[in-house]
Amino acid sequence: MQLSGRGVGCVRGGREVFSGLDFDAVAGEAVAVIGRNGSGKTSLLRLIAGLLVPAGGTIALKGGDAEMTLPEQCHYLGHRDALKPALTVAENLSFWADFLGGECSDAAESLAKVGLAHATHLPAGFLSAGQRRRLSLARLLTVRRPVWLLDEPTNALDVAGQDMFGGLMRDHLARGGMIVAATHGPLGLDARELRIGGVA
Numbered sequence: 001m002q003l004s005g006r007g008v009g010c011v012r013g014g015r016e017v018f019s020g021l022d023f024d025a026v027a028g029e030a031v032a033v034i035g036r037n038g039s040g041k042t043s044l045l046r047l048i049a050g051l052l053v054p055a056g057g058t059i060a061l062k063g064g065d066a067e068m069t070l071p072e073q074c075h076y077l078g079h080r081d082a083l084k085p086a087l088t089v090a091e092n093l094s095f096w097a098d099f100l101g102g103e104c105s106d107a108a109e110s111l112a113k114v115g116l117a118h119a120t121h122l123p124a125g126f127l128s129a130g131q132r133r134r135l136s137l138a139r140l141l142t143v144r145r146p147v148w149l150l151d152e153p154t155n156a157l158d159v160a161g162q163d164m165f166g167g168l169m170r171d172h173l174a175r176g177g178m179i180v181a182a183t184h185g186p187l188g189l190d191a192r193e194l195r196i197g198g199v200a
């Protein structure tokens with residue numbers, strides 16, 4: 001499996017953010033997208049996820065599921081945790097499993113892996129920032145998708161949480177998945193660097 005971008009351009013609000021961007025990621029590989037604030041890291045993840053339309057170039061996944069689009073084979077984990085505060089932890093995960101569809105792993109097992117087994121019946125609105133992030137990570141484990149697009153994924157995680165997430169990312173790569181992560185700091189695993197818009 002190979003994710004490739006060729007000559008990708010991005011325009012936001014009528015202004016060019018980047019152009020002519022080439023990138024590749026193969027199965028089992030992580031790419032760390034690095035660049036100064038406003039250079040277009042989030043925009044690149046959203047282009048791959050199909051949430052924005054490229055101003056130029058192509059983005060394609062070779063060797064994936066031929067019946068599915070690239071966005072259907074991606075998980076996009078944004079800055080903000082997409083959670084419904086009135087629903088419990090377990091209900092949020094179940095919502096995402098239904099919404100995303102496809103093959104699902106055991107939700108309780110996913111919550112245990114991210115350290116939220118004790119909080120399954122708590123409304124998500126009561127969670128701390130780090131706990132909300134952990135719940136978002138559980139979504140990646142419950143619905144299996146090969147391409148993880150992660151926007152500063154370790155934000156709000158404590159040191160143990162960062163170690164836990166490092167392990168989850170390594171497991172994902174060992175299963176032939178790939179990761180494209182926008183980051184200002186170390187990702188916690190070996191990654192190919194993709195610099196956009198000059199040095200951070």
Ligand SMILES: Nc1ncnc2c1ncn2[C@@H]1O[C@H](COP(=O)(O)OP(=O)(O)OP(=O)(O)O)[C@@H](O)[C@H]1O
Pocket residue numbers: 012013014017035036037038039040041042043044182
């Ligand atoms: N909806 C929008 N309309 C107009 N311009 C936008 C919009 N969203 C983002 N931009 C602009 O696009 C540029 C790239 O933003 P983006 O969020 O991709 O950068 P980033 O590299 O992820 O930044 P940071 O490191 O601060 O998170 C910025 O100049 C931003 O102001």
